[in-house]
Amino acid sequence: MALLIFLIAMAVILIAAAIFSIMQKDLLFAVLGTGVVSLILSVFFYILQAPDVAITEAAIGIALTTIIFIITIRNTTRDENKYNDDHINKFKNEKDA
Amino acid sequence: MLKKLIVFLLIGTLGYTLAVTFSSIPIGANRIGSLDNPETVAAYYLDKSPNDLKVANTITAVVVNFRGFDTLGEVSVLFLAATGLASILYRKEEEEEEEENKRHISHRLNLPSSSLVQTGAKILFPLILLLGIYVFIHGHLTPGGGFQGGAIIATGFLLMLVSYKGFKNNHKIMVWLESLAGLGFVGVGLYGLIRYGSFLQNTGWTGNLNDLVSGGLIPLIYIFVGIKVATELTNVLDILLNIKSRRK
Amino acid sequence: MMEFQALFEQYRDLITIAVYGTAIALIVIGLYAVLMKKHLVKIVIGLSIMDAGIHLLFVAIGYISGGTAPIFSPGNENAGARMVDPVPQALVLTAIVIGFAVTALALSLVIRLYKHHHTANIDQLNSLKW
Numbered sequence: 034m035a036l037l038i039f040l041i042a043m044a045v046i047l048i049a050a051a052i053f054s055i056m057q058k059d060l061l062f063a064v065l066g067t068g069v070v071s072l073i074l075s076v077f078f079y080i081l082q083a084p085d086v087a088i089t090e091a092a093i094g095i096a097l098t099t100i101i102f103i104i105t106i107r108n109t110t111r112d113e114n115k116y117n118d119d120h121i122n123k124f125k126n127e128k129d130a
Numbered sequence: 131m132l133k134k135l136i137v138f139l140l141i142g143t144l145g146y147t148l149a150v151t152f153s154s155i156p157i158g159a160n161r162i163g164s165l166d167n168p169e170t171v172a173a174y175y176l177d178k179s180p181n182d183l184k185v186a187n188t189i190t191a192v193v194v195n196f197r198g199f200d201t202l203g204e205v206s207v208l209f210l211a212a213t214g215l216a217s218i219l220y221r222k223e224e225e226e227e228e229e230e231n232k233r234h235i236s237h238r239l240n241l242p243s244s245s246l247v248q249t250g251a252k253i254l255f256p257l258i259l260l261l262g263i264y265v266f267i268h269g270h271l272t273p274g275g276g277f278q279g280g281a282i283i284a285t286g287f288l289l290m291l292v293s294y295k296g297f298k299n300n301h302k303i304m305v306w307l308e309s310l311a312g313l314g315f316v317g318v319g320l321y322g323l324i325r326y327g328s329f330l331q332n333t334g335w336t337g338n339l340n341d342l343v344s345g346g347l348i349p350l351i352y353i354f355v356g357i358k359v360a361t362e363l364t365n366v367l368d369i370l371l372n373i374k375s376r377r378k
Numbered sequence: 379m380m381e382f383q384a385l386f387e388q389y390r391d392l393i394t395i396a397v398y399g400t401a402i403a404l405i406v407i408g409l410y411a412v413l414m415k416k417h418l419v420k421i422v423i424g425l426s427i428m429d430a431g432i433h434l435l436f437v438a439i440g441y442i443s444g445g446t447a448p449i450f451s452p453g454n455e456n457a458g459a460r461m462v463d464p465v466p467q468a469l470v471l472t473a474i475v476i477g478f479a480v481t482a483l484a485l486s487l488v489i490r491l492y493k494h495h496h497t498a499n500i501d502q503l504n505s506l507k508w
Contacts, residue, residue, distance in 0.1 A: 152402070153394075157397055158386055158441055162463055176461055215486045363478075
């Protein structure tokens with residue numbers, strides 16, 4: 034019975050983490066949300082008797098995918114809604130000229 | 131507003147279709163059939179893997195032996211991804227400097243990490259490498275294999291790349307290791323082609339179940355795959371991490 | 379694991395909904411992000427969440443109630459009848475690694491676009507040349 038409750042709780046947390054990472058405006062938190070999705074997914078794989086897939090998901094999904102997302106955010110913007118005003122101004126200036 | 135409506139209609143249709151389709155496939159039902167008279171490939175694999183190939187981990191047998199050519203293609207896709215990444219992100223030095231002048235970059239990012247992190251990384255790095263090598267050497271006995279071991283080794287290199295600013299991979303050694311591992315994989319395949327008449331054909335000698343040296347060529351191929359995946363993933367991380375540091 | 383099997387037989391419907399429902403929910407959430415979000419990094423996050431849902435769906439199809447992981451122990455060569463399907467697991471193993479390569483390539487394109495246009499918002503990426 035405890036295992037069943039554990040499974041349902043895992044499913045709820047998984048969907049909640051996915052929705053969190055979609056809705057979060059701060060991209061760094063969103064990426065950490067996908068890390069949580071991968072972590073719980075690897076637990077799911079273990080319960081479904083797939084230890085090989087669980088190890089792969091743990092190594093690639095949690096560590097490597099998260100870090101390449103973080104590197105990308107470091108090189109781009111962290112705020113999802115940030116518009117680049119310079120860009121618009123540049124086009125305005127080109128129009129005027 | 132119209133876009134939102136269309137999107138919700140689309141994902142509603144997709145979700146409904148998937149739910150209807152999969153509600154007719156009960157989870158946990160036995161679809162393999164009996165092993166004595168295999169009707170599915172799964173039954174065939176589960177029968178052949180321990181009895182003929184003497185490989186304890188059936189997934190390794192499927193990935194490396196029964197679908198070995200597929201794995202060769204997959205490793206090539208990884209190599210192509212690393213090459214594409216490098217060619218997309220390559221920039222000339224002048225371009226970099228010009229951009230450097232335009233943009234203000236916070237100096238905090240380029241401070242070295244603390245000595246606590248550095249010492250921990252130094253202690254953990256050989257252990258992570260050892261774990262990765264263990265995982266891909268024992269790929270045919272325990273869960274794990276070349277892909278998992280390679281990914282674990284790449285995380286070890288990632289730890290060093292993040293904590294030490296001056297840590298540089300020796301690119302020449304990396305490239306040589308990767309090429310040799312790929313050539314080894316193809317060479318093993320050609321050996322099977324010449325000796326037994328089909329590409330990646332396993333040898334007749336297989337040893338005993340659960341011995342470290344068993345399964346014919348399977349451990350050898352998985353070691354090649356492990357080295358290749360580790361070097362490729364490390365290359366990807368190295369390229370991505372070096373974007374910023376090159377700008378001083 | 380015997381305990382789980384008994385539980386599985388008893389609550390089969392609930393577990394079916396929990397596992398398949400989670401997988402389908404992940405696919406739908408990922409597709410929503412791909413179609414609705416404006417930031418390129420968010421779109422790639424949506425793709426990777428969709429990927430995760432598809433992997434879970436594959437592994438769940440291969441599960442057999444009461445089955446063990448497809449790894450043999452010595453003296454037990456004929457235990458294959460009590461094991462889960464190894465084929466979807468091998469396919470998912472491949473798919474996860476390829477998914478990482480795809481994500482890395484997509485993110486490198488995002489970085490390149492940002493360096494050129496100084497924006498990662500698809501509403502502002504309105505010029506054909508780059």
